[in-house]
Amino acid sequence: MKSRRILIDxxxxxxxxxxxxAELFQPLFSNPAxxxxxxxxxxxxxxxxxxxxxxxxxxxxxxFPGGDIGTLAIHGTINDLAMQGANPAALxxxxxxxxxxxxxxxxxxxxxxxxxxxxxxxxxxAADTKVVPQGKADKIFINTSGIGFVEDGVELGSxxxxxxxxxxxxxxxxxxxxxxxxxxxxxGLDTTIMSDTAPLHxxxxxxxxxxxxxxxxxxxxxxxxxATVLSEIAVASRVEIQIDEAxxxxxxxxxxxxxxxxxxxxxxxxxGKLIAIVKGSAAEEIVLTMRREKLGENASIIGRVHRTETxxxxxxxxxxxxxxKRLLEPLSGEPLPxxx
Amino acid sequence: MKSRRILIDxxxxxxxxxxxxAELFQPLFSNPAxxxxxxxxxxxxxxxxxxxxxxxxxxxxxxFPGGDIGTLAIHGTINDLAMQGANPAALxxxxxxxxxxxxxxxxxxxxxxxxxxxxxxxxxxAADTKVVPQGKADKIFINTSGIGFVEDGVELGSxxxxxxxxxxxxxxxxxxxxxxxxxxxxxGLDTTIMSDTAPLHxxxxxxxxxxxxxxxxxxxxxxxxxATVLSEIAVASRVEIQIDEAxxxxxxxxxxxxxxxxxxxxxxxxxGKLIAIVKGSAAEEIVLTMRREKLGENASIIGRVHRTETxxxxxxxxxxxxxxKRLLEPLSGEPLPxxx
Numbered sequence: 001m002k003s004r005r006i007l008i009d010x011x012x013x014x015x016x017x018x019x020x021x022a023e024l025f026q027p028l029f030s031n032p033a034x035x036x037x038x039x040x041x042x043x044x045x046x047x048x049x050x051x052x053x054x055x056x057x058x059x060x061x062x063x064f065p066g067g068d069i070g071t072l073a074i075h076g077t078i079n080d081l082a083m084q085g086a087n088p089a090a091l092x093x094x095x096x097x098x099x100x101x102x103x104x105x106x107x108x109x110x111x112x113x114x115x116x117x118x119x120x121x122x123x124x125x126a127a128d129t130k131v132v133p134q135g136k137a138d139k140i141f142i143n144t145s146g147i148g149f150v151e152d153g154v155e156l157g158s159x160x161x162x163x164x165x166x167x168x169x170x171x172x173x174x175x176x177x178x179x180x181x182x183x184x185x186x187x188g189l190d191t192t193i194m195s196d197t198a199p200l201h202x203x204x205x206x207x208x209x210x211x212x213x214x215x216x217x218x219x220x221x222x223x224x225x226x227a228t229v230l231s232e233i234a235v236a237s238r239v240e241i242q243i244d245e246a247x248x249x250x251x252x253x254x255x256x257x258x259x260x261x262x263x264x265x266x267x268x269x270x271x272g273k274l275i276a277i278v279k280g281s282a283a284e285e286i287v288l289t290m291r292r293e294k295l296g297e298n299a300s301i302i303g304r305v306h307r308t309e310t311x312x313x314x315x316x317x318x319x320x321x322x323x324x325k326r327l328l329e330p331l332s333g334e335p336l337p338x339x340x
Numbered sequence: 341m342k343s344r345r346i347l348i349d350x351x352x353x354x355x356x357x358x359x360x361x362a363e364l365f366q367p368l369f370s371n372p373a374x375x376x377x378x379x380x381x382x383x384x385x386x387x388x389x390x391x392x393x394x395x396x397x398x399x400x401x402x403x404f405p406g407g408d409i410g411t412l413a414i415h416g417t418i419n420d421l422a423m424q425g426a427n428p429a430a431l432x433x434x435x436x437x438x439x440x441x442x443x444x445x446x447x448x449x450x451x452x453x454x455x456x457x458x459x460x461x462x463x464x465x466a467a468d469t470k471v472v473p474q475g476k477a478d479k480i481f482i483n484t485s486g487i488g489f490v491e492d493g494v495e496l497g498s499x500x501x502x503x504x505x506x507x508x509x510x511x512x513x514x515x516x517x518x519x520x521x522x523x524x525x526x527x528g529l530d531t532t533i534m535s536d537t538a539p540l541h542x543x544x545x546x547x548x549x550x551x552x553x554x555x556x557x558x559x560x561x562x563x564x565x566x567a568t569v570l571s572e573i574a575v576a577s578r579v580e581i582q583i584d585e586a587x588x589x590x591x592x593x594x595x596x597x598x599x600x601x602x603x604x605x606x607x608x609x610x611x612g613k614l615i616a617i618v619k620g621s622a623a624e625e626i627v628l629t630m631r632r633e634k635l636g637e638n639a640s641i642i643g644r645v646h647r648t649e650t651x652x653x654x655x656x657x658x659x660x661x662x663x664x665k666r667l668l669e670p671l672s673g674e675p676l677p678x679x680x
Contacts, residue, residue: 008674009672013562013563013568013671014563014670014671014673015669015671016673016674017563037498038423038424038497039393039420039423040392040393040420040423040424040426040486041391041392042391042424042490043390044390045385045389047385048385049383049385050384050385051381051382051383052381052382052383052432053380053381054433054485055434056436056468056483058436058472079379080380081380083378084378092392094394094434094483095396096396096398125392126392126393126394127394128395130397130398131677132478132678135475136398137478138472138477143396145394145432145483146380147390150382157376158377223351223352223353223354224352232377330354331354332354334348334349334352334356337351337473338472
């Protein structure tokens with residue numbers, strides 16, 4: 001690359017754009033669908049419904065322990081597909097670059113995108129790059145959209161939780177949020193906590209294959225964390241979800257930092273964890289299966305689904321360690337902007 | 341809406357995000373796929389290959405004669421699908437909002453998105469909203485990704501142009517570029533030129549239905565304009581494309597402003613025009629069919645495809661009005677940043 005920084009010309013659609021693509025992106029991302037370089041990628045159809053999702057990533061800082069904005073953009077969109085029971089098939093990549101962005105940083109992020117895409121087995125088949133003048137964006141924003149296919153017979157939904165179901169979480173909560181906090185200037189945090197960013201589609205595939213009929217829904221607790229996702233499920237299903245504080249897996253260091261900063265780990269973002277609502281009778285076996293997988297090694301049953309007494313609206317109740325009860329409302333306010 | 345401006349909280353994924361969605365977006369965009377409010381939309385499969393595309397929109401200013409960033413985001417992505425011969429089926433919407441964005445402006449843009457989506461008959465089925473602090477973005481950036489289905493037997497590609505083919509343009513060139521220029525502060529241009537932003541999928545559908553076998557490819561000359569798109573086709577097909585300056589439809593006012601500002605209309609962006617490379621023998625009839633449609637009323641044959649003499653690389657030659665020849669290179673540099 002001739003230039004060490006991104007120039008306005010790199011977004012022209014002309015020669016400089018072609019040079020950027022040819023020198024930086026194509027060597028990394030090359031695949032038949034992308035290499036056609038037409039206005040759309042063309043994909044062979046597969047059986048089943050098509051899942052379609054989109055997410056923009058504006059995380060600050062771009063690089064953090066355990067990953068960067070590129071890793072996050074691949075994993076996050078794969079997870080949105082996986083949560084619907086879809087096998088992710090293809091991703092698109094929309095980059096908005098700020099003039100002056102270091103080419104080295106872009107190179108690192110592109111490598112992360114490639115590595116995450118390859119490891120997950122989900123290719124980037126369509127891409128677009130825009131450049132805005134210095135001061136009009138913050139280095140780089142990434143949109144990834146994705147499509148996947150849902151096998152016939154799979155039916156999942158946040159509205160399907162019923163009395164007697166169990167609530168499972170696939171691992172420790174709050175790691176991503178704390179990893180981001182730890183890298184922000186001025187907080188003076190010295191943590192060894194890494195982001196949990198990871199693609200969950202293989203874990204979901206195993207669970208659906210083995211326990212398909214026992215699973216009501218999967219959700220990934222990103223922005224808003226566990227509490228917000230469970231609230232959404234409780235409202236959609238009109239049930240009361242009771243979770244047991246003592247059984248929620250949280251790393252001691254995450255817990256301490258939350259205490260220190262007055263944060264609640266139940267509202268922190270995660271990028272490699274899933275919540276599953278499952279038939280109560282299958283819960284133990286599902287957790288054992290999850291624990292055999294790296295991404296589910298700390299899986300735990302953390303609660304149960306009950307009828308709502310009011311029959312009006314769903315709600316989430318936390319059974320605290322000291323024996324009390326606390327209503328868990330969805331997140332209000334934004335304790336950690338630009339977490340993903 | 342309680343707040344008259346976008347707050348950081350609106351991107352939290354919590355209550356403020358839900359309020360924004362419930363009060364502003366859902367009343368406009370409501371459809372069964374979107375209303376599920378799950379991590380992915382689910383769509384019924386259709387026959388044929390799946391086309392998948394993505395584009396981010398960073399146009400400045402947000403509002404311009406003939407449209408705004410919302411109109412553009414819908415039309416642009418529909419057109420990227422249409423150029424591959426796909427019937428557009430669904431769009432995703434990724435919003436990056438700057439804290440402090442006027443709620444009125446967001447409301448106007450949301451209305452444009454809805455109107456353009458409804459008029460084109462292509463629903464928004466998945467969406468995501470992020471908010472970044474003031475000064476970290478420029479009011480609003482929009483990503484739209486799209487999927488469509490390509491009927492069996494349709495085969496289009498920029499590499500399929502051969503000797504004897506004709507080059508058709510569906511209407512006047514440069515209108516979008518000049519409409520944007522005219523609204524930029526400090527230029528003192530007083531023009532009546534409107535952006536040509538429009539969805540081209542219905543025109544494409546008519547042409548494919550009637551002339552399927554005679555059409556080599558469609559391309560929409562957005563960033564980089566006619567010259568850049570034709571260069572790409574010439575290179576991909578290893579042919580020489582000769583275009584006749586006198587036959588290229590350009591509005592006199594666009595031509596005058598280009599003269600004044602030293603711009604070349606062949607490099608200006610268009611958002612509602614297509615280039616078609618077609619079998620020479622069918623060209624006249626195709627143009628007549630296009631002219632019966634509003635979006636093709638100024639369609640013209642503007643050139644022919646020839647063997648390359650060098651057999652090395654494709655190129656584009658302009659036969660000038662005064663009888664000369666000029667090589668048309670792809671765009672280098674960026675005369676008009678943030679045109680789309």
